[in-house]
Amino acid sequence: MNPAGDKAQVLRRLFFSTLYLSAFTFGGGYVIVTLLKKKFVDEYRWIEEDEMLDLVAIAQSAPGPIAVNGAIVVGYKLAGLLGAAVAIVATVIPPFVIISAVSLFYEAFRDNFLVSQMLAGMQAGVAAVIASVVWQMGTDVVRSKSTASVLVMAAAFAATCLFGVNVVLVVLAAAGLGVARTLLAQRRAKKEGGR
Amino acid sequence: MIYLQLFWSFLQIGLFSFGGGYAAIPLIQGQIVERHSWLSMPEFPDLITIPQMTPGPIAINAATFVGIKIAGVAGALVATLGCILPSCVIVTLIARLYLKYRSMALLQGVLASLRPAVVAMIASAGVSILISAFWGGALVSFAATNWVMAAIFALSVVLLLKCKLDPILVMVLAGVLKLAAAAAGL
Missing domain, CATH: 1.10.287 (Helix Hairpins)
Structure with missing residues (x-):
């Protein structure tokens, strides 16, 4: 069920949708995959719901970042290898630019007393986030009997x-x-x- | 050859991290902290907090962050490329097979066995961050425990599991609490 519109327009929309999603989604892969579904299934109606679920399963079960995998499957499904390439580039640009900018300030900030105390405390926070993720996923595994x-x-x-x-x-x-x-x-x- | 090392390290991270963001953490730790010492264990959590606070996939953020720290923008490019290359090849291949045959039994079988192993590996990464947070590289002993950090950790776990607060909010809160404790002279 490929879209009827011309390929250039599909690629353009694919590029800007994935760029936008990658730039504004916090919280990693699972969130981005949900938004990809909203955009391409619910809004554009380029992919059917069932097929999208399988594509998401592929994105989640293959190795690598889920957001990148999700962009690849959607891009490939819509426009073949070129579509996959366009989606990858659009997904990678925002984090690349933002992190590059952040790391410029990082060195200066780290040595600052306030920031170093914040970062130290956040270490305990990270450990807690990991502990809660493990708790939730672990109880799921145990409950599966x-x-x-x-x-x-x-x-x-x-x-x-x-x-x-x-x-x-x-x-x-x-x-x-x-x-x-x-x-x-x-x-x-x-x-x-x-x- | 630093570029090759970066590329190769992140290629392995991309190739062997199944299950997204948190699953990449133990691999990143293995490559970045233990194997190459590009970051020290106390610095390592920054690699998780900073990518968490900025948008985009954690693994890409980590690749860019480490790459730029080790070898500038070129390093960041090389690391990011290494990180996504396995995805590009493998996902495109599976998508192609799927669109052709639509059979996923084997894929799902592999996923079912991987999931519990991934949970265990995330737990191990959590344990090493916890040890670094509570004892800061000193010997693990009751007397040397940093109780401020232990209290912040316990409170954060409660906020996450009982109050279901947003993880990013909890991490920032943990930072603010530690800052307040330091200001109060604890």
């Missing part, structure tokens, strides 16, 4: 926190386990279907 998931969580925590195992290895191991479990489940389903 999947023994395998709880075991994976415990093993991954022991590996990274106690034994200092590289996180890359943990990610690879968990992904491999997921592939194995899915293939096994598919084989079992096929066998039972054959009976």
Whole structure:
């Protein structure tokens, strides 16, 4: 269901929509993905709701920043590789410019007493934010009543926190386990279907 | 060759961070603090607070921030490029496959196994920030605990979980509390 309008206009709208969303959304990937849906499904009606849900799932399950992934899937769906490229550039420009500007002042501000105390306190705040995120996500995992998931969580925590195992290895191991479990489940389903 | 190192480090961060913002934190910590010592552990939380307070994806913000600190604007460009390159290739490929075949069972299976591991890795990153905040690099002991920080942490957790306050607001509040405590001579 590609838009009927000419491609140049699609690309222009894609560029300015993703630029705007990236420049004004605080709070990271999940927020941006929701706004992408609002813009392209509800407002422009260029993508259907169900398809958008799958595209969001791709953006969330692939590695990398969710906002960038979301821009890529939407751009690719609307205008192919060129669309993906346009969406990426538009998503990256705002944080790049803003952070560059902030880091100019950062060095000067850090040594200031007021700012250094603020930053020290915010360290406790960051730890609290991470603790609450872990609490919410962790209870979801425990509530899912999947023994395998709880075991994976415990093993991954022991590996990274106690034994200092590289996180890359943990990610690879968990992904491999997921592939194995899915293939096994598919084989079992096929066998039972054959009976 | 600093540009190559930056590119390679952020390529790995982009390639192995599943699940968005917070999931990238342990990877960024591993590459930036432990492997290359581009930032020290007490500096590391700035890398989270500053990208959180500014708009845009955390990983891109972190890439720009570290890149510019280490090797100027060119460094920021290289780091950002490294960070998004895996996404570009992998997401485009999956989107192409999806639009063609629309089968996601394997993808969802991988995601189901990754999610608990990601939670655990975020928890580990949180533990090291907590240790740095409470003990500031000194040995972990009851006597050396910074109780002001511990109190701010406890209050922040309550505000987040019970009062459901916005995370950015809570972080700023934690900063203001520490500043007030320092001004009061604590």
